[in-house]
Amino acid sequence: MIWWLLPVFAACAPVGTDPSLIPNLRLAQVQVDPPEAMPGEDVDITAEWMHPRGAAPSVDLLSWACAWDGETCTRPEVLELVPPVVLRDVPPTVDWRVTVPLEARDLLDDAGTPVGLFSFTLVCEQGLCPILDDIEDGVGWELLARPEDVVRAVPLEGTSMASRVMVLSLRDPEARRLNPDFEAVIPAEGPAGGTVAVRVEGAVSAVAYGYTSAGSVEPWAEQLGPDPFTFTLHLPDTPGPVDVLFVLEDMLGGSRSVRQTIQVR
Amino acid sequence: MPAPDPQETEVVEVVETSDTSGQVRTAPANVLSGIPGSRDDVLLGLQNLPGVTRAPLGLGALVLRGMPPEQSAYRIFGLRVPSLLHFAGLSSVLPGGFIGEVAVFPSNAPVNYGDGLGGQVDLQLAPAPTSSTGRVHFDVLQTGAEGHVRLGPNDVLSAGIRRSWVDAVLTPLWASDGGVIRAPRYYDGQVRWRRDAPGGGTVDALFMISDDGYTLLGAEGTGALASAYQRTFGAGLVRWRHRLGDDWIHQLAAAVVPLYETADLRGGDVASQWRVRGELRDDYAWNAGGDLQVDLGWQAEAEWVDQAFDVRGFGPAEEGSGTALQGAGYAMVHAWTGPVTLQAGARGAASHVVGHDTLWTIDPRVLVEVRLSDVVRLSASSGRASSFPGVRARNTDADGVEGLVPGWVWQNQLGLRVRPGYGLQVELTGYVNPMGNLLVGRQERFRFFQTFPPVGELDTGPYASEGTGLSAGGELWVRYEDDLWTAWLSVTGGRSLRTTRLDEDVPFDLEQPFALSAWAARALPRGWRLGMRVRAGMGLPMTPVVGRYQQLESRQFVPVFGDRNSERLPWSYGLDLRIDKRWVWSRTELLLYLDVQNLTWAQPLEWPLYNLDYSEIIGIRGLPLLPVLGIEGVFR
Numbered sequence: 001m002i003w004w005l006l007p008v009f010a011a012c013a014p015v016g017t018d019p020s021l022i023p024n025l026r027l028a029q030v031q032v033d034p035p036e037a038m039p040g041e042d043v044d045i046t047a048e049w050m051h052p053r054g055a056a057p058s059v060d061l062l063s064w065a066c067a068w069d070g071e072t073c074t075r076p077e078v079l080e081l082v083p084p085v086v087l088r089d090v091p092p093t094v095d096w097r098v099t100v101p102l103e104a105r106d107l108l109d110d111a112g113t114p115v116g117l118f119s120f121t122l123v124c125e126q127g128l129c130p131i132l133d134d135i136e137d138g139v140g141w142e143l144l145a146r147p148e149d150v151v152r153a154v155p156l157e158g159t160s161m162a163s164r165v166m167v168l169s170l171r172d173p174e175a176r177r178l179n180p181d182f183e184a185v186i187p188a189e190g191p192a193g194g195t196v197a198v199r200v201e202g203a204v205s206a207v208a209y210g211y212t213s214a215g216s217v218e219p220w221a222e223q224l225g226p227d228p229f230t231f232t233l234h235l236p237d238t239p240g241p242v243d244v245l246f247v248l249e250d251m252l253g254g255s256r257s258v259r260q261t262i263q264v265r
Numbered sequence: 266m267p268a269p270d271p272q273e274t275e276v277v278e279v280v281e282t283s284d285t286s287g288q289v290r291t292a293p294a295n296v297l298s299g300i301p302g303s304r305d306d307v308l309l310g311l312q313n314l315p316g317v318t319r320a321p322l323g324l325g326a327l328v329l330r331g332m333p334p335e336q337s338a339y340r341i342f343g344l345r346v347p348s349l350l351h352f353a354g355l356s357s358v359l360p361g362g363f364i365g366e367v368a369v370f371p372s373n374a375p376v377n378y379g380d381g382l383g384g385q386v387d388l389q390l391a392p393a394p395t396s397s398t399g400r401v402h403f404d405v406l407q408t409g410a411e412g413h414v415r416l417g418p419n420d421v422l423s424a425g426i427r428r429s430w431v432d433a434v435l436t437p438l439w440a441s442d443g444g445v446i447r448a449p450r451y452y453d454g455q456v457r458w459r460r461d462a463p464g465g466g467t468v469d470a471l472f473m474i475s476d477d478g479y480t481l482l483g484a485e486g487t488g489a490l491a492s493a494y495q496r497t498f499g500a501g502l503v504r505w506r507h508r509l510g511d512d513w514i515h516q517l518a519a520a521v522v523p524l525y526e527t528a529d530l531r532g533g534d535v536a537s538q539w540r541v542r543g544e545l546r547d548d549y550a551w552n553a554g555g556d557l558q559v560d561l562g563w564q565a566e567a568e569w570v571d572q573a574f575d576v577r578g579f580g581p582a583e584e585g586s587g588t589a590l591q592g593a594g595y596a597m598v599h600a601w602t603g604p605v606t607l608q609a610g611a612r613g614a615a616s617h618v619v620g621h622d623t624l625w626t627i628d629p630r631v632l633v634e635v636r637l638s639d640v641v642r643l644s645a646s647s648g649r650a651s652s653f654p655g656v657r658a659r660n661t662d663a664d665g666v667e668g669l670v671p672g673w674v675w676q677n678q679l680g681l682r683v684r685p686g687y688g689l690q691v692e693l694t695g696y697v698n699p700m701g702n703l704l705v706g707r708q709e710r711f712r713f714f715q716t717f718p719p720v721g722e723l724d725t726g727p728y729a730s731e732g733t734g735l736s737a738g739g740e741l742w743v744r745y746e747d748d749l750w751t752a753w754l755s756v757t758g759g760r761s762l763r764t765t766r767l768d769e770d771v772p773f774d775l776e777q778p779f780a781l782s783a784w785a786a787r788a789l790p791r792g793w794r795l796g797m798r799v800r801a802g803m804g805l806p807m808t809p810v811v812g813r814y815q816q817l818e819s820r821q822f823v824p825v826f827g828d829r830n831s832e833r834l835p836w837s838y839g840l841d842l843r844i845d846k847r848w849v850w851s852r853t854e855l856l857l858y859l860d861v862q863n864l865t866w867a868q869p870l871e872w873p874l875y876n877l878d879y880s881e882i883i884g885i886r887g888l889p890l891l892p893v894l895g896i897e898g899v900f901r
C-alpha cells in the first residue's frame with residue numbers, strides 16, 4: 001500500500017505543478033460550435049494554442065474526428081465522412097469550418113439516439129510531425145484510428161494534442177446543447193511583479209480555468225456560481241506581453257474562451 | 266522448517282539439515298537490529314541479505330529473487346501471518362524482545378512450506394528468559410514496553426505494546442499550503458505464554474494485534490478527507506511441541522488470523538476487505554536411525570474473504586465474497602551417507618473455493634549436499650512450488666472465471682559454502698527459476714497493492730493462467746565475525762522476466778539486476794560500538810511516458826506509455842551510520858543508539874511521478890538524511 005503516499009509526495013513537489021502556467025507549447029482550447037450538430041450542418045472549430053513567454057514558434061495543426069472507445073476509433077467510416085484537416089503555420093487562435101455530411105445519419109440508430117464523437121487536434125512546431133505530410137498526401141490515415149499511436153508517432157517536446165467531445169444528433173435545434181455563456185474582463189495592462197484582477201461571470205455549474213504564458217492565475221480553476229468570481233493574475237517581474245486565456249467548460253463538451261494579451265509595464 | 270530452539274537441543278539436532286548452503290539464511294535478531302540504517306529493527310535488517318531486492322523508497326516490502334512480495338509467505342513459528350511489517354515498512358509488527366531468529370528461504374524451501382511462488386520468511390520467537398525481564402524502548406519514531414515474567418519454573422508470560430510517534434514528528438513537516446497530511450500511525454500489542462512441561466515438550470501461544478492508519482486531509486481548515494487507509498489484523502497462534510517416545514518429535518500448531526483493510530480515496534472512493542483465515546498444522550519428525558530421518562505432516566486451512574472495491578480509475582465497482590478451503594500433506598526423507606546428505610520429498614495440496622472449483626498440485630523437491638571437506642560444502646536443489654489463484658479470480662458469482670490452474674515455479678539452485686575459519690564464511694549461490702501458469706488479466710482492478718499499481722497498457726481481459734516467467738541470478742554472501750568485528754557483504758545479480766498476454770520477456774516490475782549491501786560494525790572500549798553500511802542498487806524498471814493528450818472537458822492530461830518497463834530508474838546509493846553505547850549494571854542494561862540513514866543525503870529517484878502535463882519527471886525521491894536516536898532499557 002505504499003502508493004497511498006503518492007499524494008503526499010505530490011503535495012511536497014511544487015516544481016512544475018502550477019497548472020495555470022504554460023510551460024511549453026500547449027493546445028489550451030478547442031471549441032466546437034455548436035457542440036451538438038446534426039447531419040448536413042456546419043460546425044465551426046476554433047483552436048487556441050499557447051506557448052511560454054518569448055518568441056512564438058511556427059505551428060502546424062492536424063484535426064480529425066473519431067468515434068472513440070478510449071482505445072480505437074470504432075467507426076472507421078467517420079474518417080471518410082469527415083476528412084482530417086491539416087493547416088500550416090497557424091496563428092495562436094485559428095478557426096475552420098467542417099460540414100457534417102448527410103451520410104453521417106448512418107452513424108445513428110433508427111431512433112436517432114445522439115452519438116458522441118471526439119474531435120482530436122494536434123499542434124506541432126513546424127518540422128516535428130511528418131505525420132502531417134502523410135495525411136496531406138492521403139496516406140497514414142489508419143494511424144488516426146488509434147489516437148494514442150499518433151501521440152507515440154510525434155515527439156513529446158514541441159507538440160500538444162487534445163480531445164474534445166462533440167455530439168451528433170437529430171434533435172430539434174432548440175433541444176440541443178449550446179456552448180455556455182461566458183464573460184471575462186481582463187485588463188489590457190498591469191504592473192511588473194504585481195497583480196491584476198480578472199472578473200469572470202458565466203453559466204452556473206460550469207468551471208472556469210485560467211492560463212497564462214508567464215506568472216500565474218490564482219485559483220487555476222473555479223466552479224462558477226450565480227455571482228461573478230474574481231481571479232487574481234500574478235504578473236511576471238519583467239515587462240513585456242503576457243498571453244492570458246480564460247476557458248469555461250460545462251463538462252459536457254460545451255465551452256467558450258476569452259483571450260487577451262496583457263502588457264506588463 | 267522450525268529453527269533450532271536453544272532450550273531443546275534434541276530438536277536442534279533433528280532439524281540441523283535445513284542449514285544447507287544457500288537454502289536457508291538465518292540471522293539472530295540482535296545482529297539484524299544492529300545493522301546500520303535498520304533503525305534498530307530486526308526485520309528491516311533482512312534487506313541486507315542477498316537475494317532480497319530493495320523495495321521502492323526502502324519501505325520494507327521483501328522482494329525475494331525477483332518474485333512479488335505477495336507471492337512470498339511470512340510466518341511466525343511456521344504459521345502464516347499477513348505481514349511482518351507495519352504500513353510502509355516503518356517497523357516490524359513484533360518488538361525486538363519477542364524475536365529470536367529469522368530464517369529466510371529466498372527459494373527452494375523444504376516441502377513443509379507451501380503457499381506461494383516466492384520465498385519464505387519464518388520468524389522464531391525469542392527463547393524464554395531465565396528470569397523475569399522488563400524492557401522499554403523509545404526512539405524518534407516509536408515507543409514501546411514489554412515484560413517477560415516467569416510464573417514459576419515452567420511458565421513465562423510476556424506482554425508488549427508499542428505506539429508510533431512518527432505521525433507526531435512528520436505531520437508538521439509534511440503540512441503544506443495545499444493540504445494537511447497525517448503521517449502513518451501504527452500500534453501493536455502482544456501477549457505470549459510459553460510453558461515448558463515438566464515431562465518434556467513446550468506449549469507456545471502468541472496473541473498479537475497490529476493496527477496501521479494513514480490519513481490525508483484536504484485544504485487546511487476544511488477538514489475534508491482526501492484519502493485514508495487502515496489495516497488491522499490480529500493473530501492467535503498456538504504451538505505444542507513434544508517428543509513421542511525416543512524417536513519421534515511431534516508438533517501441533519494452529520492459527521486464527523483476522524484481517525480488515527479499508528481505504529477511502531479522494532473522499533468517496535471506498536475499498537475494503539475482510540479476510541479471516543484459520544490454519545492447523547500437524548508435523549512429525551521420525552529419527553529412523555543414525556543416518557535416516559523422515560518428516561511427515563499435514564495442514565488444513567480455511568479462508569473467508571469479503572471484498573468491495575469502488576475506486577475511480579480502477580475499473581468497475583466490484584463486490585464479492587467466498588471461502589477457500591485448502592489441505593496439504595507432505596513427506597520428506599533426510600539421509601546421510603558419508604559426506605553426502607540427501608533431502609527429498611513431495612508436497613501435495615488441494616484448494617477448493619466453496620461453490621466453485623477444486624484445484625490440486627503436487628510439488629516434488631530434492632536437495633543434495635556434499636561435504637567436500639571440513640571447510641567446503643556444495644549443494645544442489647531442485648523443486649517445484651505452486652500458488653493457487655485466489656477466491657476473487659475463481660468466484661464466478663462475481664468477476665472470476667472457471668478453468669484457472671495453479672501457477673508454478675521450478676526452483677533450481679546450486680550453492681557453495683566455504684568456512685575457512687577465523688570467523689569467515691562465504692556463500693555463493695546460483696539459481697534458475699522458470700515459472701508458468703501465472704495469473705494474468707484484470708490488471709486495472711483495485712487491490713491492496715504492496716508497492717505501486719502497474720502503469721502502462723494493462724491487461725483488462727478476464728483472468729487466465731497464461732503468464733510465464735524466468736528468474737535467474739547469482740548471490741554472494743560473505744560474513745565475518747570475531748570478538749570485535751561483525752561484517753557482511755551481500756551481492757545480488759540477476760534478472761526476472763515475465764511474458765503475459767501483452768508483453769514478452771519484459772522485466773518484472775521490481776526487478777533489480779544488481780544490488781550490493783556491505784556493512785561492518787566494531788566494538789569499542791567502554792561499551793561503544795560503531796558501524797557503517799554502504800548500499801548500491803540498480804534502479805527498478807519503469808514504463809516511460811512517451812506522449813500525452815489533454816481531455817479538454819476535464820482539463821486532465823492522459824499519459825501515453827511506451828513499452829512496458831523499457832527504461833530504468835537511476836542507480837541508488839546510500840551510506841548509513843550507527844553508533845551505540847551499552848551500559849550494563851547488575852540488574853539493568855541501557856542501550857543508547859544513533860542510527861543515521863542516508864548520511865550522504867543522496868535522494869535517488871525512486872518512482873517516476875510526473876508533473877501535471879507529463880512534460881517533466883518530478884519523481885518521488887528517497888528519504889533524506891534520517892537520524893533516529895533511540896534508547897532502550899532492560900530491567901531484570
